Amino acid sequence: xxxxxxxxxxxxxxxxxxxxxxxxxxxxxxxxxxxxxxxxxxxxxxxxxxxxxxxxxxxxxxxxxxxxxxxxxxxxxxxxxxxxxxxxxxxxxxxxxxxxxxxxxxxxxxxxxxxxxxxxxxxxxxxxxxxxxxxxxxxxxxxxxxxxxxxxxxxxxxxxxxxxxxxxxxxxxxxxxxxxxxxxxxxxxxxxxxxxxxxxxxxxxxxxxxxxxxxxxxxxxxxxxxxxxxxxxxxxxxxxxxxxxxxxxxxxxxxxxxxxxxxxxxxxxxxxxxxxxxxxxxxxxxxxxxxxxxxxxxxxxxxxxxxxxxxxxxxxxxxxxxxxxxxxxxxxxxxxxxxxxxxxxxxxxxxxxxxxxxxxxxxxxxxxxxxxxxxxxxxxxxxxxxxxxxxxxxxxxxxxxxxxxxxxxxxxxxxx
Numbered sequence: 001x002x003x004x005x006x007x008x009x010x011x012x013x014x015x016x017x018x019x020x021x022x023x024x025x026x027x028x029x030x031x032x033x034x035x036x037x038x039x040x041x042x043x044x045x046x047x048x049x050x051x052x053x054x055x056x057x058x059x060x061x062x063x064x065x066x067x068x069x070x071x072x073x074x075x076x077x078x079x080x081x082x083x084x085x086x087x088x089x090x091x092x093x094x095x096x097x098x099x100x101x102x103x104x105x106x107x108x109x110x111x112x113x114x115x116x117x118x119x120x121x122x123x124x125x126x127x128x129x130x131x132x133x134x135x136x137x138x139x140x141x142x143x144x145x146x147x148x149x150x151x152x153x154x155x156x157x158x159x160x161x162x163x164x165x166x167x168x169x170x171x172x173x174x175x176x177x178x179x180x181x182x183x184x185x186x187x188x189x190x191x192x193x194x195x196x197x198x199x200x201x202x203x204x205x206x207x208x209x210x211x212x213x214x215x216x217x218x219x220x221x222x223x224x225x226x227x228x229x230x231x232x233x234x235x236x237x238x239x240x241x242x243x244x245x246x247x248x249x250x251x252x253x254x255x256x257x258x259x260x261x262x263x264x265x266x267x268x269x270x271x272x273x274x275x276x277x278x279x280x281x282x283x284x285x286x287x288x289x290x291x292x293x294x295x296x297x298x299x300x301x302x303x304x305x306x307x308x309x310x311x312x313x314x315x316x317x318x319x320x321x322x323x324x325x326x327x328x329x330x331x332x333x334x335x336x337x338x339x340x341x342x343x344x345x346x347x348x349x350x351x352x353x354x355x356x357x358x359x360x361x362x363x364x365x366x367x368x369x370x371x372x373x374x375x376x377x378x379x380x381x382x383x384x385x386x387x388x389x390x391x392x393x394x395x396x397x398x399x400x401x402x403x404x405x406x407x408x409x410x411x412x413x414x415x416x
Contacts, residue, residue, distance in 0.1 A: 004063035005409060008037025009051035011388045014075040015374040016360050022287075022319045025352040032390070038074070039063060040380040043408035048374055066411065068404075071388035075355065076374050077146030077381030077407065079362035080336050082273050082294055084151050084184075084327035085136040086129055086164050086171075089120025091329040095302070104303060104330065105256070108228050114154070114188050117328050121154035126167050133171035133179070136326065136334065141177050142413055144383040144402040145336055148177050149323070149366055151222060153184030156193075158207050161185045165217040176407045180366050182250065183212055186223035186230055186238060197234055205241040213245065220270075220366075224252040225260040232259045239267045248367050254278045255299070265289040271321065271365040275308035276300060283309060287316035292365040294321040295357070297343040298331035310347040321365040322357035338398025351394055380409035 013036040019025060037054035039046040039061065047057055058065070094112045098104065107113050121129070133150065140148055150168050155161040165181055172179040185204045189197045212218045221242040223235050229252075242249055248270050253260025255274035261282040264272035272286060273294040286293045295308035314320050322343060326334035333339070336358060344354040363372030371379045384404040385393050393400065404414035 002041055004046060004058065004061040005040045005066060006037060006055065006058035006063045007040065007066040007382075007406065008054065008068055009035050010037065010068060010074040010384060011035065011071045012073045012390055013038070013048070013374065014073065014355065014390055015048065016076055016356065017373050017375050019352070019356060019360070021361060021364055023317045024314045025350055025356055027350050027352050030352045036074075038374065038380070038382065040406070040409040043380060045374060045376055045378055045380050047376060068384070070386065072384040072404065073387055073390045073393065074374070074382055074384040075390070076359045076372055077383050077405065078144045078336055078358045079147040079366065079368075079372055080140065080145050080324050080326070080358075081149050081271065081321050081362040081365040082151075082296060082323035082325050083149055083334070084153065084325070085148070085334070086133045086150055086152065086168050087117050087121050087154050087328050088124030088129065088132070089117055089328065091116060091332070094329055095332070098303065105228055113329060115191055117154045118156050118190070121164065122160050126163050126170075129164065129167035130171045130174070133168060134175045137171065137175045137177045137179065140334070140336070141405060141407070142401060143335060143337055143398075144405055146177050146381040146383070146405065146407050147180065147363075147366070147368070147371060149180045149182055151182045151184040152218075153187035153222070156185065156187060156190035158204070161204075161208060162211065162217070165212070166215075169217055176412045180220070180368070181218040182220040182222050183208070183218040184222040184224070186235065188224060188229045197230065201230070201234065201238040205238050209241065209245055209247070219248055220250055221247045222250045222252065225263060226252065226256055232263050235263065239263070243267060250365075254282055258282055261285050264291050270367045273323065273325075274299065275313070276306055278309055278313075280312075283312050283316050283318070286313065287318040292319045292321050292361065294323050294365050295343060296323055296325035296331065297339040298333055299325045301339065301342070302330045302332060307343055307346055310343060310349060314349070314353060319361055319364060320353065320357050321362040322354065323362065323365070335398050337393075341394045341397040344394060351391060354394055380406055382406045
C-alpha cells in the first residue's frame with residue numbers, strides 16, 4: 001500500500017529543476033515556486049505545484065498532512081560530495097603547527113599529516129569507527145545534508161581498508177543520511193609497506209577491487225595525485241584496472257601542484273576535487289570535459305590557502321560542485337553550508353551557483369541521478385529554512401540551519 005504525505009505550504013520552493021549542469025548561473029534563472037506544496041509517495045516525490053492544487057490532489061489520495069504554519073523556504077536536501085568522516089584520532093597538533101608556520105608537506109614529512117590519522121584509524125575498532133561516522137552524519141543531517149560521500153583511505157592495507165569500508169556500510173544501515181562510499185586506498189604510500197609504490201597499487205587493485213565488487217562496498221575509486229602521495233604516471237595502471245572493472249573514478253587533483261586534472265579528464269573521472277592550484281590550462285581542460293570540478297572550501301579554510309578558482313571555472317563552462325572535505329587534518333569544520341556561503345562571497349558566485357553546487361551539481365559529482373532536484377519521481381529529500389526569502393540562507397552564512405529536513409519522505413528533523 002502506498003503512503004502519501006502532503007507537506008506545505010512553503011513560502012518559496014526552489015526546485016532547482018531545468019537548470020544546466022555546466023556553466024554560470026544567474027539568480028534570474030532560479031526557478032521559484034511561491035506558496036507551493038509537495039506530495040510525497042513513500043520515498044519519492046509524487047507531485048509538486050501551487051499549494052491549493054496540491055492540497056486538492058492530496059485530499060483525493062487521503063494523504064497525511066505536514067502543515068507548515070510559518071514562512072519557510074524549501075529546497076532539495078544538500079549533498080556533500082567529498083568527505084573523510086570515517087577516521088580515528090585528532091589532528092589538532094597539525095592545525096597548531098600549520099598556524100605556527102609549518103606547511104602541510106613539512107608536517108607530513110615529520111610524521112604528522114595523513115599517516116598520523118592512519119595510525120589512529122588502524123588502532124580504532126570497527127564499532128568505534130561506525131559510531132564516529134554515525135555521529136558526524138547525524139550532525140550533517142541537522143545542517144540539511146541528506147547525502148554524504150564517505151571515503152576510506154586511512155587504512156592503507158587490504159584488511160584495514162576493508163575495516164573502514166565495512167564500517168561505512170554498517171553506518172549507512174544505521175543512520176538517516178545516505179552514505180556513498182569511495183575507496184581511497186591510494187591516499188598515500190603506506191610507510192610500513194615493504195614493496196614499491198607500484199607494488200602497493202598493484203596489490204590493492206588485484207586483491208581489494210574484487211572484494212569491493214563482491215561485497216558491494218564501493219563503486220568509486222579515488223586517488224590522491226600529489227607530492228608525498230602518488231605520481232601521475234604511477235596511477236595509470238591503477239585507474240586502468242578500475243575502469244576495466246566498471247568503477248567510477250574520482251581524483252584528488254591540483255591541490256598543491258597541477259597534473260591531476262589532466263589525469264581526471266583522461267580517465268573520464270566523474271569529478272576532479274580540490275583544484276586550488278589549477279591554472280588556466282586545467283580550467284579549460286575541465287570545462288571542455290564531462291568531469292565535474294569540485295571545490296573544497298573547507299580545506300582552504302583549514303590550511304589557510306587560496307580557494308579553487310570557482311568563478312573562472314564556471315565562466316569557462318565547467319560544472320562546479322562544492323563539498324566540505326570534512327576530515328581530521330585539513331578540513332575539520334565540516335559545515336557545508338557555511339563553507340559554500342564563504343566560497344560564494346570570496347569567488348563572487350551567485351546564490352544560484354552556490355545552491356546548485358551543493359544540490360544537483362553535487363549529485364552529478366557522485367553520478368547520482370535520483371536527487372538534487374525537487375521533481376516528480378525523484379527522491380523526497382528536502383529541507384526548509386525559517387525565512388520567507390531564499391536569499392537569507394546564504395546571507396546568514398550557515399548560521400540559520402534548516403528547521404525541517406525530510407529524508408526519503410520521512411520527517412528527520414523538525415516537528416510536525
